[in-house]
Amino acid sequence: MSELKNKRSWHWLLTVPLACLALGAQAAEPLRVAVVGGIMLSGVWAQLQPRLEAATGESIEVVSMGPKAHVVPAFAEGRADLLVIHGGSETFALQARGLGGRVLPWGYNxxxxxxxxxxxxxxxxxxxxxxxxxxxxxxxxxxxxxxxxxxxxxxxxxxxxxxxxxxxxxxxxxxxxxxxxxxxxxxxxxxxxxxxxxxxxxxxxxxxxxxxxxxxxxxxRRAFVTLEPGTAHPAGAEARAQAARLVDYLVSPAGQATLAEADHAADGPWIYGVSNGLPVITGEKSD
Missing domain, CATH: 3.40.190.10 (Periplasmic binding protein-like II)
Structure with a gap:
């Protein structure tokens, strides 16, 4: 009986670390992002992504880049869990369908x-x-x-x-x-x-x-926004949490400083942060 208890104890000691490793591997899945082409073309994203990963601990995978005709379907079909695009009719339509959730401006071109x-x-x-x-x-x-x-x-x-x-x-x-x-x-x-x-x-x-x-x-100037998954989007709980953590950092004072640093490294100004007091214009009519 003592030998059986020892075997069970060893089995438990081995199982718990393996389970933790499995959970860790699941949590380490990269956040799938679709990014509109202008951000890529400017060179800012190449400078921004590694800085975001270092600051947040999140791994990022760009699964779609280019014009809206490419990145919007990638998000709508569930191939991307975060959409980085200009604010406007596309983001409103995704929200209306329940595919898009929280939308936040983070910069503008x-x-x-x-x-x-x-x-x-x-x-x-x-x-x-x-x-x-x-x-x-x-x-x-x-x-x-x-x-x-x-x-x-x-x-x-x-x-x-x-x-x-x-x-x-x-x-x-x-x-x-x-x-x-x-x-x-x-x-x-x-x-x-x-x-x-x-x-x-x-x-x-x-x-x-x-x-x-x-x-x-x-x-x-025209605002860039992030669009997180809505209730009808197939993103899992962890992907939703990753997207929220990344966006929360990007719009924070520290994230805006990171954006400014990335823009400078890309020989900007290309993308202006929202924390510098200038108006963010998303397409609304003027007075």
Whole structure:
């Protein structure tokens, strides 16, 4: 009987550590993340991810990257447990379906005004983006109404603030089939256009004689958000907890400092933190 008790004791001593190891292995599963392409293109994510992992102890696996058409389905189909994207209609739709849960802004990118290098409207000398729009509308020049969501929202906001009336005399229709060709149209029509600072700087947008002329106005910034799993999302309990821990850190003062450090390491500014007092613009109409 004593020998049997000893065997049982040894069995228990071996089983408990093995069970703990099994639980540890399960907890060590990486958090699956889908990240919209601009964050990758800027180089900020490559600098940010290892810093987030070191600060939180969470392992991160990027399972989808690129345009919204790629990353949104990855999250909706349960292949990703955290979505990092611009705030807007896609995140609202996911929440309405129960697939998306808590959404938090953590930073924002910038749009800029590009146009002819000779700058006939004097946009380079503008005090702010509203003044730049007034210069374009009040001169013999044109602005292409780019269909890109961020550009469209920014231009509509500026029109409202500037108090100018959109007119075909100065506001041109976007005629492109491929949004990468927008600067080509601006070049042909000797026109201005509002575009993302990141794709312009990284060479994803190009047009002969078209250069960056004005930037730095918060009215032309658009929020990046994190979207956690909702009640209808197939994410497990541990994945949900991992996502919440990562997001809570990212939006904290320490996380925002980490973002600033990563942005600097990527030769920014590319992504501006929400803790610096500047307004975060997610697509709402201006006053």
């Amino acid at each position: 910038e749009h800029v005004i590009a146009g002819p290098a000779d700058d006939p409207a004097g946009v380079r000398e503008a005090r702010d983006a509203v003044d730049a729009l007034r210069r374009i509308a009040g001169s013999d020049t044109r602005l292409v109404a780019f269909r890109d969501p961020g550009s469209h929202e920014g231009v509509q906001r500026l029109i409202g603030k500037a108090g100018v009336m959109p007119s075909p005399d100065w506001l041109l229709v976007d005629e492109t089939r491929d949004h990468h060709a927008i600067l080509g149209q601006a070049s042909r029509q000797h026109a201005y256009v509002v575009v993302g600072a990141i794709p312009l700087a990284r060479g994803r947008l190009a047009g002969e004689g078209i250069v960056r002329l004005f930037g730095g106005d918060p009215l032309l």
